[in-house]
Amino acid sequence: MSESNTTTQPHPLSLVADDMRQVDAVIAHRLSSSVPLIGEIAHYIISAGGKRLRPALLLMVAGALGYKGNQHFNLAAVVEFIHTATLLHDDVVDESTMRRGKPTANESFGNAASVLVGDFLHSRAFQMMVDADSMQVMQILSEATNIIAEGEVQQLINTHNVDLDEAGYLAVIRSKTAKLFEASARLAAVLAGADTGIETACASYGRALGTAFQVIDDALDYDGDTEVMGKNIGDDLREGKVTLPLIIAMQRATPADRQLIVSAIETGSTPHMAEIVQMVKATGALDATRAAAGQQAQEAIDCLNQLPQNTYTEALRSLASQLLTRRV
Secondary structure, eight states, rough: OHHHHHSSSOGGGGGHHHHHHHHHHHHHTTTTTTSHHHHHHHHHHHTTTOOOOOHHHHHHHHHTTOOOOSSSHHHHHHHHHHHHHHHHHHHHHHHHHEETTOOOOHHHHHHHHHHHHHHHHHHHHHHHHEEEEHHHHHHHHHHHHHHHHHHHHHHHTTTOOOTOOHHHHHHHHHHHHHHHHHHHHHHHHHTOOOOOHHHHHHHHHHHHHHHHHHHHHHHHHHSOOHHHHHTTTTHHHHOOOOOOHHHHHHHSSSSHHHHHHHHHHHOOTTTTTTHHHHHHHTTTTHHHHHHHHHHHHHHHHHHHHGSSSSSHHHHHHHHHHHHHTOOO
């Protein structure tokens, strides 16, 4: 997609802007607590911006399938609470200090408060799931939260592991990131009463979209705009995270250059960050990473052929395409 198209066409998420305002109202209402610090920290991170892709995805799929109720607002808020809880916990684990250009909650309020408010958001999300009065909804979300937790633990195990390959990398992001995308899309199909084939297609779309999103995110860690992203180039490497750009760069680099990357991964020390970023670019690892994301985006788009064709389906198609050109 050309840059001019990206700027002249409305963003696909604009289709559900009114619905997102309803979701925001649910979020504001359900953040209420008798403990002021809970509301303060939760509002701090939720109001910090972000793309809100997961709840928007649920709303868009519900629209594509002609859902007419109101429960999608509640479940979209549930999905956002689960995502926000994982962000709070991730930032503590990663010792992150910046997110979306602002100090992280753990930087502002401390690790203990961030972890405990993350726990509150998880438990509040489960309270809200019950409102859907659907065992299938409970099964989808309980499975998703468990798999996300497994992915987070596996990512921790993989830290500083220079032998991690592409299959191992993809397994983690499909658990840690893509699973909530998958659950969001599947929930919409369940609410709409879609048949098994449509439900599976929606879930497959969400999984492929979430995978493409994370792969592009990992590419941007070596090729993004620091001010726009709100974090520093190379943060993943500083945390010892082995992502696809590094995996491919190590496969293609000279022995000496590979050793420089290996040393940085193993130690988390990055005095040669500028050189490593240049290696990632010079080996074509960024192009290969974006190509891998492109394959996932196309897989997502292909899944949409099984859905009713309408403005929402077209927006879902555009959403997958535009992921490949995002810079933040």
